[in-house]
Amino acid sequence: MFDSLRPLVKSIVDSHKNTEEKLQEICNLLKEEIPHYDWVGFYFKNGDKRELKLGPYAGAPTDHTIIPFGKGICGQVAESNENFVVPDVNAQDNYIACSITVKAEIVVPLFVNKENIGQIDIDSNTADPFTEADEHFLEFVNFEVSKIL
Template sequence: MFNELSTQSKAILHSTEVDVDERLQKLCELLKKTVPHYDWVGFYFKNGNKEELKLGPYAGAPTDHTIIPFGKGICGQVAVSNQNFVVPNVQAQDNYIACSITVKAEIVVPLFINGKNIGQIDIDSNTPDPFTEEDERFLEFVNTEVAKIYVS
């Protein structure tokens, strides 16, 4: 599944007919629709010079968490650690920000441009412990491709 999805993701991200936000929106929708355990897919980006993340394009239920301070929640922790964070059970996390009572697991992968963390892709799942190393590698690939459209 991820091989075909990689090809589709690249095609969306590198199609220059639409702006970057629209490409990211289409990508979020594709991932949410195609991967059964991706129930909410979105991007958060560093908010200017502030020590916080701002919600970018996403697919899934609306969220109140449009601004997340660095260090707060899973996304805020990734903004500080620069490391992937896979949470098999969100209820076992002390520093978790609940977006929905249906969310059981989360994966967040940082997005780097020239070695600098500028944001992340965030996926919520209503399935307990669904994320594998394959998910991580695929999302790292996606972020590498996203970085290319910001640099070009």
């Protein structure tokens, strides 16, 4: 499944649309094509503030448009610069619930010139769905996205 999506992600990145439209298209593609991706969004560092700001996303609306560094899974990734896979969100102390239906989450940092400028965040309503293949695919997505930021 991921192999068939890679060229589609590349074609979106290479398209003549603006950056916001490209990011939105990537979110829509991943949410539509990957059964266990129920919410897909990008968060970006909010200027010089130690917080993340919600960018384009696909899925249910969220109240979490600003996330302080260190808070929740996204805020922890902003500080650790490492992928964070959460097989069971209920087992996480520092989890910010977006929806009662969310069972698992994966967050992969997005680097530009070796600086963590944001991340892709995936929520799943399926328990423990994420594998190394998801991590590698999302790293690929972020690498492609980094070319347009």
